Structures are given as C-alpha cells and as structure tokens.
Amino acid sequence: MTEQYQHKARKRFGQNFLHDAGVIDKILRSIRAKAEDRMLEIGPGQGALTEGLLSSGAQLDVVELDKDLVPILMQQFSAMPNFNLHQGDALKFDFTRLNAAPGSLRVVGNLPYNISTPLIFHLLQNAHLIRDMHFMLQKEVVERLAAGPGGGDWGRLSIMVQYHCRVEHLFNVGPGAFNPPPKVDSAIVRLVPHQTLPHPAKDHRVLERLVREAFNQRRKTLRNTLKALLTSDEIAEAGVDGSLRPEQLDLAAFVRLADTLTEKPVVG
Template structure:
C-alpha cells in the first residue's frame, strides 16, 4: 500500500484548492496522529468524518475504526478519495453538504459513533450547532477549528470569549483541548492558528430546563447585546415588565447583571422562572 503524503496526493491529481470552500489540508503527521489518538478511535467505533480532504486523516481512521463514513462537498475530491482509499472495505463516501445530510440515516443502528472533522472556518458554528441541537447519538466530536472559536467554546463566565456558543457546547458536552496547531501545518497556510478539541457528549444536559427552546432564546438575547444589562437585553422577549421583574426575583438574579456573568445553571434558573410565569 503506497503511503502518499497530502502534498504528494495534491500534486499527483493536480488538485486546485477552493477558496470558497475554505480548504486547508493538513500536512503535519504529528497532528494527524494526535487527532486520531485524541478521538480515542477503536475497533468498535463507527466514525463520521466531515471534510476528509484528500484522505490522509481518513486513512489513519480506517486502520483504527470499525467503519469510516466520510462526507465531502467538493466534487473534485470524490474521485481522489475513491482512488486513494479503494483498498479499504470499511470506507463509505457521501458526496453531500454536511449541513444537509440526515445523520440519523447514516448512523442507523450503530451504537458507538464518533465524529471527527477538520472544519472549514465558515461552517464551524452551523455544523456544531446542528450536531448538538438535533440530538444525534454520537459519543464525541473531535474537531480542528480556528483557535479563536475554540477559545470561545471552552470559555468560562466573566470572560470576553464567553458567549452563546460557549453555553450551547458546554450545555451538552465536556471539553478537552487535544492540541494547538500552527498555520505551518497546512497547505495552503491559513492566516490564523487552529486548535483540536474533543467534545464529549454528556449523558444528560448540564442543566435540566423546562423548555429548552426558551432557555436558548434567553441566552441568545443576552449575548446579542452583550454590553447591555439583562433587563435591557431581554426586552427583546416582548414580555410585560412585571412578568420579567417577577422572573428575575424568583430566580434571585439581579437584572442589572450582564449575560456574560451568568453560569449555565443561572441561565436555566432564569429561563424556568420565565416559563413558570407564561
């Protein structure tokens, strides 16, 4: 089995990178190894890889996992992946947009599902939001993303990075930082540093809430206007002032606080107080 590097494969097929698809392929083997190791892939795992590129990470995953299903949007990469990975009978390739595939259909009866993705920066948040909000049954999501976005995901209250994305991910997952990755690890070189995170799905969300949609609505309103007090930010809910006053009172939260100072548990308390008054 010929073991070509990413650079070799790109050269062999004269592949042209697409700016609009945000393509940056990994050329650093130590990062590949750390992603596979960080994802803790084993022979029981069904791995969904989003954005396989020319298949160098896919090949590593295929040697460790029971099966790998790769989802690729770029038509030019489909023949390359089929050719480079043809000797693996545990490989499946889906030519589609990851924002549009039915993950439940792909997962089927599989029990140990892990997602691995080197996400283009522009689709990071939509894909993470979709995987978490639509409750697909995966154990973990190991992703390489822009360092700045990774810092927002892992941020704690009272920091400038803490926001709606931090709460969304931390509500559903524990977060492990696998490693940081420099621009020199890619072709073409991106302008920013990257980070590899593993998001481990919790058995149940970090806080029980009476209405999940309302909980996330409260969170979004508070961070849409993060410089405003919660009292002003939540005017967007269009509820009577006396209702909001009672809700803050019942939750024992000062309406003059800003959203960035609240923990997930406090947001849950406030959302439940609002829910009880509706």
C-alpha cells in the same frame, strides 16, 4: 499523489489541507479509534486523517462537499470495505441515515472556519446519537467553546455547547501544518455529549432564544437586554441579579431564566 489527482484548495469551501505528519499522528492518538467504532469524518479533504481512521478497522462514513475531491478519495480508499463516502453538504446531512446506535457515533473533522459554528449546532440536534466529537477549529472558536463565565469569550456558543457537552481544548496547531497555511492559529477540541444533562432546561428551544436575546447586546444589563421576555421581578424570582451583564452568568442561571420564561403565562 500523481499529477492527475492534484487538487488545489478552494477558498469558497474554506479548504486548508492538513499535511503535517506529526500533527496528523497527534490527532489520531487523541481520537484513539478502535475496530468496533462507528466513525463519521466531515470534510475529509485529501484524506490526511481518513487513512489513519480506516487503518484502525473502524467503520468510517465520510461527508465531502467538493465533487472534485470525490474521485481522489475513491481512488485512495474505495477498495477498503470499512469506507463509505457521501457527497454533499454536512450542514444539510441527515445523520439518522447512518443508522448508528444511540450514543455510538464518533465524529471527526478539520472544519472550514466559515461553517464551524452552524455545523456544531446542527450536530448538537443529533447529540443523542453521538459518543464524542474531535474537531480542528480556529483557535479563537475553541477558546469560546471552552470558556467560563466572566470573560469576553463566554457567550451563546459556550453556553449552548456546554449545555449539551463536556468541552476539552486539547492542543493548538500552527498555520504551517496546512496547505495553504491559514492566517490564524487552529486548535483541536473534544466535545463529549453529557449522558445526563447537568442543568436540564424545561424547553431547550426557549433557552436558545433567551441566550440569543441576552447576548445580542452583551454590554447591556440583563434587565435591559431581556426586557422583551422577562420583567425585572421575574429575573429576580429566578435568583438572578438583573443589573449583571450576560457574560457574568453561568449556565445554571441561564437555565433558571429560561425555565421562568417557559412557565410564564401567555397574555392575550
């Protein structure tokens, strides 16, 4: 890269640029992009993954927030007919603008840690458009995404992502693969939206509300943490033991509780 196109990573954007060729190759092999694919890369940075995705022949849209990176990316890739850049905030990006067929969009990103959770929730609102997602995230976030009931990692993020997707923790990446190196380990995760939801809720917004309420005070029993929403009898009617803590319940039990709340008559 010539001197005029050097770019210093910016802390306010949470930038840590991937530079390890072995890790880049391993990520690209996990994604297995093909010429017929419709790809979306969030936060391409200096183009570490972009080049490999484009060389597959796939149609690639990229969303980059940092205006200073736009000329770097355009200089590298604008001559390629399958490259299209959108400058803006992925948290506010309207994915329907891409006119992707339902279930076709393949999303990739080395996500800044400070926006990873809200961005995943934003993407899940468009899950019907998405075939799969491959993200580089903080390792502890991936552990929460892939967690099962009964442990401290199981919580709102695990439940709401697993409601929509199958989660695979693929492999870990050490700080040395980045410039500057972050203070934490990273990991690659694959999220595949379910074609048919395994535990469909009558109203997923009610499920989101109930799960948020349950984990607001995760050390308390469900009887206490959900008392503003459901009585002890209503919790029992859903086939759930109200003396359990939220982390002890699986997704199906949370859906039963949410459906009980959805069907609850409005008083007043």
